[in-house]
Amino acid sequence: MKISFPHMGYSYIALKWLVENLGHECIVPPEPSKRTLDLGVRHAPEFACIPYKILMGTYLEVAEMGAELILSSGGRGPCRAGYYWVMHRYLLEELGLDVKLIAFEPPLNDLKGFFKTIHWLRKTGGRSVKEVLNALEVTWEKIKALDDLELCSHETRPYEVNRGDTTRALWKGLDMVDQANTLAELAEARHEGLRLLESVPRDNSRNPLKIGIIGEIYVVLEPAANHYIQIMLGEMGVHTDRSIYLSAYTRNNTIVNLEGDIKAMARPYLNADTIGGHGVNSVAETVLYAKHGFDGVVQLAPFACIPEIVAKGILPTISQEYGIPVLTIFIDEQTGKAGVQTRLEAFVDLLQRRRENKAKSERLAI
Amino acid sequence: MAKVGIPHALAYYLYYPFWKTFFEKLGHEVVVSTPTTRAILDRGVEETVNDACIPIKIYHGHVASLIDQVDYIFCPRLISVRRHGDFGTETFCPKFLGLPDLIRLTFTGAPPIIDTPIDINQLESKPKSKKDKKRKPAEIMEAACVETGDRLGNSITQSRAAYQKAAQVHQRFLTLLEQGKLPPEAIDILFPPENPISYELENPEFNLAVVGYPYAIYDHYINVGLLNILHKENIKVYTQDTLSDKILNQEASELPKSMFWYFSNRAVYGALYYMKKGYIDGIVHITAFACGPDSMVDRLLEIEARRRGKPYLPISIDEHTGESGVRTRVEAFVDMLRYRRDKK
Numbered sequence: 001m002k003i004s005f006p007h008m009g010y011s012y013i014a015l016k017w018l019v020e021n022l023g024h025e026c027i028v029p030p031e032p033s034k035r036t037l038d039l040g041v042r043h044a045p046e047f048a049c050i051p052y053k054i055l056m057g058t059y060l061e062v063a064e065m066g067a068e069l070i071l072s073s074g075g076r077g078p079c080r081a082g083y084y085w086v087m088h089r090y091l092l093e094e095l096g097l098d099v100k101l102i103a104f105e106p107p108l109n110d111l112k113g114f115f116k117t118i119h120w121l122r123k124t125g126g127r128s129v130k131e132v133l134n135a136l137e138v139t140w141e142k143i144k145a146l147d148d149l150e151l152c153s154h155e156t157r158p159y160e161v162n163r164g165d166t167t168r169a170l171w172k173g174l175d176m177v178d179q180a181n182t183l184a185e186l187a188e189a190r191h192e193g194l195r196l197l198e199s200v201p202r203d204n205s206r207n208p209l210k211i212g213i214i215g216e217i218y219v220v221l222e223p224a225a226n227h228y229i230q231i232m233l234g235e236m237g238v239h240t241d242r243s244i245y246l247s248a249y250t251r252n253n254t255i256v257n258l259e260g261d262i263k264a265m266a267r268p269y270l271n272a273d274t275i276g277g278h279g280v281n282s283v284a285e286t287v288l289y290a291k292h293g294f295d296g297v298v299q300l301a302p303f304a305c306i307p308e309i310v311a312k313g314i315l316p317t318i319s320q321e322y323g324i325p326v327l328t329i330f331i332d333e334q335t336g337k338a339g340v341q342t343r344l345e346a347f348v349d350l351l352q353r354r355r356e357n358k359a360k361s362e363r364l365a366i
Numbered sequence: 367m368a369k370v371g372i373p374h375a376l377a378y379y380l381y382y383p384f385w386k387t388f389f390e391k392l393g394h395e396v397v398v399s400t401p402t403t404r405a406i407l408d409r410g411v412e413e414t415v416n417d418a419c420i421p422i423k424i425y426h427g428h429v430a431s432l433i434d435q436v437d438y439i440f441c442p443r444l445i446s447v448r449r450h451g452d453f454g455t456e457t458f459c460p461k462f463l464g465l466p467d468l469i470r471l472t473f474t475g476a477p478p479i480i481d482t483p484i485d486i487n488q489l490e491s492k493p494k495s496k497k498d499k500k501r502k503p504a505e506i507m508e509a510a511c512v513e514t515g516d517r518l519g520n521s522i523t524q525s526r527a528a529y530q531k532a533a534q535v536h537q538r539f540l541t542l543l544e545q546g547k548l549p550p551e552a553i554d555i556l557f558p559p560e561n562p563i564s565y566e567l568e569n570p571e572f573n574l575a576v577v578g579y580p581y582a583i584y585d586h587y588i589n590v591g592l593l594n595i596l597h598k599e600n601i602k603v604y605t606q607d608t609l610s611d612k613i614l615n616q617e618a619s620e621l622p623k624s625m626f627w628y629f630s631n632r633a634v635y636g637a638l639y640y641m642k643k644g645y646i647d648g649i650v651h652i653t654a655f656a657c658g659p660d661s662m663v664d665r666l667l668e669i670e671a672r673r674r675g676k677p678y679l680p681i682s683i684d685e686h687t688g689e690s691g692v693r694t695r696v697e698a699f700v701d702m703l704r705y706r707r708d709k710k
Contacts, residue, residue, distance in 0.1 A: 047661035076455045077626025078463070080658055086623050087662055090669050109453040270467045271481070272443065276460040276626075304417070306658040310464035313415035317471045330417060 001124055002027050004062035005071045006055050009221040010150060011246055013178045014142035021135040023125025027067040029058050032224040036061055041333050043091055049302035050331050051218035052084055054225060059088060063099045074105035079276035079307060081218075138186065142177060144247045145190040149173045151245070152197045157234030158208035161201040167231060169196045208239040209351050212289035214282045215300035216308050219331050220244050226300050226329075227337045229344070233298075236348055241294070243285045244278065262288075269314050279307025283314055290322035295351040297324060298344075303332035325350060367393055368518055370480070371436035373428035374399045376421060376462070377444055379549045379580035380607070383556050384536040385440065388511060391528035392520045397436050399428040402587035406431055411685060413472050419657045420684050421581045422461050422468075424588060429469055433476050438518065441466045442510075445485035448503070450615070450631065451624040454487075459627050459659055482514045504533070546608050548593075550584050565593065570602035572703055575640035577606050577633045577667075578652035578660075582683060589652055590689040592681070595696055604646065606636025613639060621666075630659040637667050641676045647703050648677035655684030677703060 003019045005012070007029040019026040030036070032054045040057030059070055075082020085103035092099060107114040122132045153170040160166045173193025180186040211233060219225045221244060230240050263273060265284035274280055286297050299315065301308030312328050319326045327347045329340060370389050372378065382398070389396050399406070402424055410427025429439055443466050450456040457463065466481035486503060501509075508529050515525030535556065542552035554562035574596065576583055583589065583605055596603055606614065617635035618624050625631050633651070640646045651667055653660040664680055671678035679699045681692060 045661040045665040047656055047658070048665075049658075049661075052661075074623075076453045077451070078455075078457045078460050079626075080662060083623065083625060083662055086621070087665060089622065090666065094669060105452075109455070269471070270464055272445070272463045272467070275463040279460060279464065304656050304658055304661070306460040307464075309415060309417045310461055310468065312417060313468045314464070314471055 001025065002066055002068045003071060004029055004059075004065075004067035004069070006073075007032055007058055007222065007224075008218065009223065009246075010146045010174060011143060011221075013146060013174060014139050017142060017178075017181075018135055018139040021127075021138070022121050022132065023127045024121070027062050027065050029062050032058060032222065037333050043095065045087075047304050048087075049080065049216075049305050050225060050333065051081065051216075051222075051302055052087075053333060054218075054222070055084060056088060056091065059092065059099070059101070060095075060097075063092075063097050067099055069100045069102065072101060072103045074103040074110075076106055076109050077276065078274075081277070138181075138183060140247075141183060141186050142180070145177050145186055145193070146174065147245045147247045148190060149177065149193045149197065152194055154230055154234060154240050154242070156197050156200055156202070157231070158237045158239045159202040159204060159206055161203050163235055165200045166197065166234070169200050172196055206237065208237050209296070209348060209355065210239045210241065210294045211348075211351070212285065212294045212297045213240055213242045213300065214278075214285045214289075214297060215243075216277055216302055216305050217244050219300045219302055221246070226331060227335070227340045229298070229300065229329075229340065232341060233344060233348070236345065238348060241289070243281065269318060270310070275307045275310055277305065277307035279311045282308060282311040283318065286315055286318050286324065286326060287322065290318070290324040294324065295355060296347065297326045298347070299326060299328040301328070301330055303330045305330075325354070367395065368438055369395045369397055369436040370518070371397045371399070371429075371432035371439045371477075373425055373432060373439075373441070374401055375425040375428045375585070376465075376581045377442075379553075379584045381536075382553060383539040384532045386557070387535040388514075388528045388532035389440075389518075391531045392515055392518065392524055394518060397432065399431045402427070402585050404587075407587065407685060415468070417656070418461065420588060420654045421579070421585075421657075422465070423685070424581075424585070425465070426469070426472060429473060429476070433473060437477055439469070439477055439479045440514075441469050441479050441481055442514075443481050443483040443485075445483055445487075447484065447486055447628060448611075449486055450618075450628075451626060456624070456626060456628055456631065459629065478517075480514055480517050482510050482517070484510050507533075540610075543608050544610050546604075548584065548603065548605060549580060549607055565597055565603060567597070567600060567602050569600075571600045572647040572700065573602045573604060573645050574648050574650055575604045575606075575637065575646050576650045576652065577637045577640070579629045579633065579654070579657075580607060582652045582654050588654075588687070589681070589683050590687055590692050592650075592652065592692060592696070595689075595693055599696065599700055601700070604640060606632045606639075609636055609639060625659065625662065627659045630663050634663055634666065638670065641671060641674045646676070647707075648679065648699065650699075651678070651680045653680060653682050655682055677706070 001024045003024045004027040005015050012028055016026045016028050036054060036057035039060045040053035044053045044056045072085045074085060085101055089101045102117060105113055149170060153166050157166040173196055176189035176193050180189040233240050262284045263280055265287045266280045270280055270283045282299060289297050315326050386396050406427035407424055409430045410423040413430060414423040414426045432439060444458045444462045446457045466479055470479055486506060511529040512522050512525045539552055539556060542555055548565060550563045593603060614632060614635040617638040620638050637649055649671055651664060653664050668678055
């Protein structure tokens, strides 16, 4: 069977390997482009958020490329993303396309359905249980390796001497992870990739600004959706820390994971256990970044994203109390790269000025 | 004795009789903001985070108009009122979940906000015991009432008695709805004003199902008097609120997956129910500009209506909606219905 899935950051490298090792052919989803978005916008409801539109476009593109089955994710709400697959299925039916769409509901809510789908994929691919378990393990390790490399690239980029070196090294590393087929090969690829990134010529005398990136998972993880914001900021000489990684809950080297109960952080401002998506996280993470001495926070969200709008309504209070500037960027199909860049440059200028003023007043005090 | 302010927006249209009775039984005075006006809307647009949808902005406007008149603002955190949906995780729209916080942080000088959580799954952040988890909805609601009464200085016994009375009134309200009264009519029957609203018609020309959120259908300012326009056109209106939960929930099996939002599910089920009924001539869906859940609801209903051959009219409302625009669209829709009828 020809199987495809949504494009989200670099995860396609790991998922491609998984699909192939379940005994199926993989149609690798193309990186979301202007065409993807145009296709999506044409068929999606006007006020659906941008991830919905990009996914819609991606599905139409992979259907053109011959995909017979699309694997997607479900959800338990109240974020709209959990209902995407139902609407996507309706729309694919309306367009008369011969492509099947199956969603994995969260295993915590629907363990049986989750295993049923995996089992069905295994049988149609003709693999043994042992092979599948091994494939799942390698895939997970791949996701972790991809995240490790990306994390390292964001730490390196603000120090690079020649602009673009880090991104080139990252791609070499990603290719190596892509080629790896066993756990041993993967460990080597990861090691080699990190070494490549570490050997990028650095200017360690710089003292980069630190910006935390928070917001809705899809636009935070998919560089093509957020106009490569982290690379853009990195090349402006800014150190960025992102709150979301696919492998996040297993790692202890990101700021967000250093703290225990993230919801407790949000409680003084937003007294709800969840408002869907990453709404509560966005509130809590702004507090966290402020406490860890970051210079500013950028909130990324799709236009009309419900949880992030609630968060946006609350962030000004935190911004005032902790004295940390927050820039909210709502992304839709009209958002242009130049617009994002101009706003980021202005924001970075503002942060730079704040830092200089702070240093000045501290000197005067002595 | 305290003055409790209830904004005339959002959940007001379905739960006002309950809370009015509850507070009055406890001996407090209930102040309701006036129906939405231009001034309320403008104030709301000024205060609210600019990306919010129009009903949330209107709610802020109503709160602003109450601030100087009351001792408390009643803005419960509506989380969930039933265990429903594929995983039993149905909630209200995320904006309802964060609403008390938005209000609190927007109006810093406001009177205290009573933000009792209404959550069928857990009343406090953590259930104290396994028994708590299995509590009956009525017990959970009673506990929420006790918590609300406590904020106003009332004893547990008083709150419980008031809850019993309020539940009775709510039951009467539901019975009126099932008899075909729309919520504003039913509220006027329970608490008669000088000029009660009535949408009775002798010989309606058409029967239309108007579905959507209660705060979009029954707020005459924001939908520029749609119900009155339909009334004058001699059209009888049915909404999802005149159907009992039991009837509505039977429609759940028509969908691959239930939606996550209480009001959306009601609107969708109501629309699906009416699509099957021969006496209904068409479906009107009222949706608020930039409403998140509605982007899904609207397309779903559009597709289902086309598949079932029912005329479907979506009306999107925002702060700039003009009466003539809506009137023209309704008239065109009715003309189309006449043409369809005559052709048959």
